[in-house]
Amino acid sequence: MIVAGPVRRPTWYLELPLLLLAYAAFVLTRAAVDRGEPAATANALLVQDLERALHIAIELPLNHTMLDQPVAVFLTGYFYRLCVLAVPAVLIWLYVSQPTHYCRLRTVLAVAMLLDVLVVWLFPEAPPRFAQAGIVDHMAAHDILGGAEARVPRPGVNLLAAMPSMHVAWTTWCAYAVWTALRQQAPRTAWAAWLFPLLTAFVVLVTGHHYVLDILAGFALVALSGTAVQTALGFGRHRAFGRHCGSNGEVSGGIPVRRAGRRARGVRGPAAPFRRRHDPGRAGRRRRGDR
Numbered sequence: 001m002i003v004a005g006p007v008r009r010p011t012w013y014l015e016l017p018l019l020l021l022a023y024a025a026f027v028l029t030r031a032a033v034d035r036g037e038p039a040a041t042a043n044a045l046l047v048q049d050l051e052r053a054l055h056i057a058i059e060l061p062l063n064h065t066m067l068d069q070p071v072a073v074f075l076t077g078y079f080y081r082l083c084v085l086a087v088p089a090v091l092i093w094l095y096v097s098q099p100t101h102y103c104r105l106r107t108v109l110a111v112a113m114l115l116d117v118l119v120v121w122l123f124p125e126a127p128p129r130f131a132q133a134g135i136v137d138h139m140a141a142h143d144i145l146g147g148a149e150a151r152v153p154r155p156g157v158n159l160l161a162a163m164p165s166m167h168v169a170w171t172t173w174c175a176y177a178v179w180t181a182l183r184q185q186a187p188r189t190a191w192a193a194w195l196f197p198l199l200t201a202f203v204v205l206v207t208g209h210h211y212v213l214d215i216l217a218g219f220a221l222v223a224l225s226g227t228a229v230q231t232a233l234g235f236g237r238h239r240a241f242g243r244h245c246g247s248n249g250e251v252s253g254g255i256p257v258r259r260a261g262r263r264a265r266g267v268r269g270p271a272a273p274f275r276r277r278h279d280p281g282r283a284g285r286r287r288r289g290d291r
Contacts, residue, residue: 002023005101007099007101009095009102010102010103012095017040019030019091019106020238022110022113026113026116026117027156027157030120030154030160030161031155031156031157031160033117033120033121033124033158033248034124034158034160034161035121035124035160036160037126037160039124040124040125040126040131040160041126041130041131043123043124043125043126044125044126044127044128044130044131044132044162044211047125047163047211047213047214048131048132048211050213050218051211051212051213052254052291056212056213057212058205058210059128059132059135059205059208059211060128060132060134060135062202062205062206063128063134063135063136063138063205063206063208064134064136065206065209066134066136066138066206066207066266070142072206073138073142073144074142074144074208076203076206077138077142077144077145077147077207078144078145079137079199079203080139080167080199080203080204080207080209081139081144081145082145083167083170083171083196083200083203084167084170084171086170086171086174086196087109087170087173087174090174090177090178091106092180094106094177098181099235100127101177101180101181104229104230104233105173105176105177105180105181108173108176108222108225108226108229108230109173109225111225111228111229112169112173112221112225113166115221115225116164116166116169116221119163119164119217119221120161120163121157122216123163124160124161124163125160125161125162125163125211125215126159126160126162126212126214127159127160127162127208127209127210127211128162128208128210128211129151129207129208129209130159130160132208135208135250136208137151137206137207137208138206138207139207161217162209162211162223163211163213163214163217163222164200164214164217164218165204165209165210165214165218166218167200167203167204167209167210167218168197168200168201168204168210168214168215168218168219169218169219169221169222171196171197171200172197172218172219172222173222174193174196174197175194175195175196175197176222176226177191178190179191179193179194183234189243195274197218197219201215201218206240221258
């Protein structure tokens with residue numbers, strides 16, 4: 001019989017400050033690694049050339065489809081600003097109703113944010129609304145939820161960090177979390193969650209915030225983070241429990257558990273030593289043979 005230990009959530013009054021501090025550190029570090037406009041603009045021009053060579057430079061035509069569509073401009077602007085609220089919502093949902101998945105998925109999110117800071121430092125990039133001729137910053141033009149002020153450089157904000165798209169990365173993480181938690185119980189809902197990052201990718205293109213390559217980098221960021229965390233957890237379990245869980249053991253809920261052997265079930269076999277029954281006749285024959 002296999003008995004799995006109870007799932008224990010992190011204590012909320014310790015977890016919440018930790019998450020808030022981690023996000024604050026992410027924002028401040030991202031701003032601190034700002035390497036300035038010349039490097040960011042040069043990298044943006046490099047991305048534009050690469051996209052033209054790959055025939056995926058679709059930012060300008062998509063952006064211009066919104067010029068005479070004020071309703072679409074406001075819808076995409078509000079979506080861009082508010083879609084990131086899905087991240088804390090999904091974290092709360094995981095913590096409350098999916099505790100078996102919470103810690104791993106929270107770690108995937110943290111790793112993705114760490115990798116983003118590294119990429120922003122190594123490859124600063126100005127977004128299309130700053131570096132590509134002809135791109136209209138619709139959110140600034142209509143001042144959607146502070147869009148005009150968002151163009152102004154200020155302390156604590158890195159405006160030249162378009163690679164990778166964290167809007168795409170965050171919404172992709174949300175979809176990955178929902179898919180991981182619900183793919184067995186509600187597969188249709190789990191698969192429908194992937195529409196969220198796809199819609200986000202469309203929005204960041206038409207609003208002039210990101211290039212196609214930024215979007216692909218956002219997808220890759222979450223994929224790499226998920227793979228890294230899963231590999232690290234598997235390696236850790238092997239090191240921690242490998243000596244305790246052989247062919248008859250398994251890890252359940254982080255606790256090494258041994259299956260009951262055949263002897264414990266009262267079943268004869270290789271796992272239970274064979275015990276000979278007492279046979280008086282056999283003992284007598286052996287004594288006569290000794291004579």
